[in-house]
Amino acid sequence: MPHESIAGLVKDLTTQLSAIATEFGTRADQLTGGGRDVPADLPAPPQPEARELAKQLLAQRMARFDHFPAELFHEPAWDMLLALFVAHEERRTMNVKTLVASAHAPVTTSQRWIDHLHKLKLVDRVIDPVDRRRMEISLSDSGYTAVTAYLRRLGAA
CATH class of the missing domain: 1.10.10.10 (Winged helix-like DNA-binding domain superfamily/Winged helix DNA-binding domain)
Structure with missing residues (x-):
């Protein structure tokens, strides 16, 4: 039973980390203009x-x-x-x-x-x-x- 609870925790943590990674990816795309409009008040990222x-x-x-x-x-x-x-x-x-x-x-x-x-x-x-x-x-x-x-x-x- 302890292995099942650890496996469940790992699975939950993996799901949460995946959601965080997706959110960071979305925000990075917004900042770099990855197909979306970059807000006008943000400076362009440095080259x-x-x-x-x-x-x-x-x-x-x-x-x-x-x-x-x-x-x-x-x-x-x-x-x-x-x-x-x-x-x-x-x-x-x-x-x-x-x-x-x-x-x-x-x-x-x-x-x-x-x-x-x-x-x-x-x-x-x-x-x-x-x-x-x-x-x-x-x-x-x-x-x-x-x-x-x-x-x-x-x-x-």
């Missing part, structure tokens, strides 16, 4: 190439330092936005220290840029609940939309 393009831009920017003095190329805000985009696409979080390192600028300069990007609502800041000394930085929805649109435009060129 896989957008992340690779952002990585290439970062690599190209770094390569310049091998040939020219660093003071010729000083755009810490753009470097941070690209790094945050790649981190978002790779489902990674970035703290202030990591983000500052990606900017290749002095810490105080980078922190001022983070503050400015936050004021412009391009990035979000969240204090780490485990270690309140750490702050995580991520692209805001509007920041993500702007970087994605820019990368798409570059990719279309």
Whole structure:
């Protein structure tokens, strides 16, 4: 009898998981336009190439330092936005220290840029609940939309 009740539980669980999978599939189709209309207020899903393009831009920017003095190329805000985009696409979080390192600028300069990007609502800041000394930085929805649109435009060129 115990085997029959376990078998029944497994069968019920399988039925429930199947229903959940079907629901997720339906929602995924709606988001990707799989034969249905995508709601107008949702941004188009990013193209896989957008992340690779952002990585290439970062690599190209770094390569310049091998040939020219660093003071010729000083755009810490753009470097941070690209790094945050790649981190978002790779489902990674970035703290202030990591983000500052990606900017290749002095810490105080980078922190001022983070503050400015936050004021412009391009990035979000969240204090780490485990270690309140750490702050995580991520692209805001509007920041993500702007970087994605820019990368798409570059990719279309």
